[in-house]
Amino acid sequence: MAKHSKAQLIALWACVGGLVAACGGGSGGDLSSPPPPPAGTPGSGGGTVGGGGTPPAPPPPGGGGVGAQDPTVTLTSPANFTDGLTGTISLTATATDNVGVAGVEFQVDGVAVGAEDTTAPYSVSLDTADFAAGQHIVRARARDTSNNRSTWGTATVRFGGTAAVAKGFTKDETWITGLTKATSIAQAPDGRLFIAEQGGAVRVVKNGTRLATPFTTVVSDENGERGAIGIALHPQFATNNYVYVHYTTKSSPHGRISRFTANGDVAFANSEEILFELPALSSATNHNGGAIHFGADGKLYVGVGDNADGSRSPLLTSVFGKILRLNDDGAIPTDNPHYATTTGQAQAIWARGLRNPFTFAVQPTTGTLYINDVGENTWEEVNVGAAGANYGWPATEGDTTAAGITAPLFSYRHAATVPPGTGKGGFITGQSIVGGTFYPSGGTFPVAYQGSYFFADFLSRIVGRLDPANGHAASVFANMTGMPVDVLAGNDGALYVLYRGSIARITAP
Numbered sequence: 001m002a003k004h005s006k007a008q009l010i011a012l013w014a015c016v017g018g019l020v021a022a023c024g025g026g027s028g029g030d031l032s033s034p035p036p037p038p039a040g041t042p043g044s045g046g047g048t049v050g051g052g053g054t055p056p057a058p059p060p061p062g063g064g065g066v067g068a069q070d071p072t073v074t075l076t077s078p079a080n081f082t083d084g085l086t087g088t089i090s091l092t093a094t095a096t097d098n099v100g101v102a103g104v105e106f107q108v109d110g111v112a113v114g115a116e117d118t119t120a121p122y123s124v125s126l127d128t129a130d131f132a133a134g135q136h137i138v139r140a141r142a143r144d145t146s147n148n149r150s151t152w153g154t155a156t157v158r159f160g161g162t163a164a165v166a167k168g169f170t171k172d173e174t175w176i177t178g179l180t181k182a183t184s185i186a187q188a189p190d191g192r193l194f195i196a197e198q199g200g201a202v203r204v205v206k207n208g209t210r211l212a213t214p215f216t217t218v219v220s221d222e223n224g225e226r227g228a229i230g231i232a233l234h235p236q237f238a239t240n241n242y243v244y245v246h247y248t249t250k251s252s253p254h255g256r257i258s259r260f261t262a263n264g265d266v267a268f269a270n271s272e273e274i275l276f277e278l279p280a281l282s283s284a285t286n287h288n289g290g291a292i293h294f295g296a297d298g299k300l301y302v303g304v305g306d307n308a309d310g311s312r313s314p315l316l317t318s319v320f321g322k323i324l325r326l327n328d329d330g331a332i333p334t335d336n337p338h339y340a341t342t343t344g345q346a347q348a349i350w351a352r353g354l355r356n357p358f359t360f361a362v363q364p365t366t367g368t369l370y371i372n373d374v375g376e377n378t379w380e381e382v383n384v385g386a387a388g389a390n391y392g393w394p395a396t397e398g399d400t401t402a403a404g405i406t407a408p409l410f411s412y413r414h415a416a417t418v419p420p421g422t423g424k425g426g427f428i429t430g431q432s433i434v435g436g437t438f439y440p441s442g443g444t445f446p447v448a449y450q451g452s453y454f455f456a457d458f459l460s461r462i463v464g465r466l467d468p469a470n471g472h473a474a475s476v477f478a479n480m481t482g483m484p485v486d487v488l489a490g491n492d493g494a495l496y497v498l499y500r501g502s503i504a505r506i507t508a509p
Helices: 006-016 344-348
Strands: 072-077 088-096 101-108 122-127 134-144 153-159 170-177 182-187 193-197 201-206 228-233 242-248 254-263 273-280 292-294 300-304 322-326 349-351 359-362 369-373 379-384 410-413 433-438 453-457 462-467 473-479 486-489 495-498 502-507
Touching: 072 134, 072 153, 088 101, 088 134, 101 122, 182 486, 182 495, 193 228, 193 242, 201 228, 228 300, 254 300, 273 322, 273 344, 292 359, 300 359, 322 344, 344 349, 369 433, 379 433, 379 453, 433 495, 453 486
Parallel strands: 182 228, 228 292, 359 433, 433 486
Antiparallel strands: 072 088, 088 122, 101 134, 134 153, 134 473, 170 502, 182 193, 193 201, 228 242, 242 254, 254 273, 292 300, 300 322, 322 349, 359 369, 369 379, 379 410, 433 453, 453 462, 462 473, 486 495, 495 502
């Protein structure tokens, strides 16, 4: 190798130190194999001059360089699965970093608690009465002096006490009364609420008042779980005035999807258009599903239960135990997942393997469906809707790794684990998941709650929350006095909880 002058070597170090673009690659004549630059030389994490030679060693975690390493944090109190926390408690954490910890922030359910603590030992005080009694996710995250952040240290805990909602929220349990066996709720763009009653009446709530005259009344079999069990408004309701009702016929009982045309607060006389007739029901009066919603694609999605015969749920020859997908006129879309391989009504099948999808919801921006499936002996499920998916009933219930089965996004047990909180779903228990709604961005709830999925349980009388921004962490949002059957995020920013005889309204300033 040729000898190099001192000037040549100085120029080479400058090139490797970050001036490659100015010096160019491979233009160093006989400098094809220079010695490596000294440790710590700026730019030494890049490639060799001209792209040749042996690649440099990978940088340390965090990208290399002083301060690029992420800090670490440990939530030291409360411990994971701590039960019955009451009164004022301290959230504490320890943190380390290769350069220096600037501070630690604390959250409950994605909501900041106090300001970032910049002095060790890191802690913040929390009054548990400021949150609804029930399950919550407590967490801490460290920040270093280079503004790198740690992953979250978390704990699933249960707050005791009697708080119904978090501080800053207001719950009116009797906002609307006078309903009779209500089952489902929908809202018009002008704010009116349409409520299906099991006996067949469709009620309207306008300006905070239940109107005396029903919108319409269908002749319905209301035995068991039959009846008027689903309601939806067309996406272009403001111009076409279409209202859709899913109900059980009284004669030769079977499910029916009909469309009515609104004339103000009532339907035009004789405006019912029968769009889709489901097969005859067995003598079993339960597991009828019910919910109907329009997707972001403009199609009508219909939840149909297994009619107490789980063997039909996975079959592509039966519409029971399914989510169906229809055009707005009741015709079957030709792009349904099984359209080409099935015949007749089975061509409407969009997803299968469900037991009793009494409620589901459509995420307004993505169009994703979250399907609540009421369980049998052990589990309640929230499933992410997907064309052609099989959710496993009756072969599986709850979490599963079975081949070809789509496992639930979230599931919770009918009874507490031992110790409490340690199983799937944590401290959340119940026996009938009902109601589903996505809270929109731009609503009056605090930003941390926007985009969340809210669901309810009929028997445990809670409204739960899944937080998509934080790994779908599950918490109790509200404790209700009545038994919920549906929930709705209103276009006024309120969260409406439908009971059999009334409507509760939860608001935030």
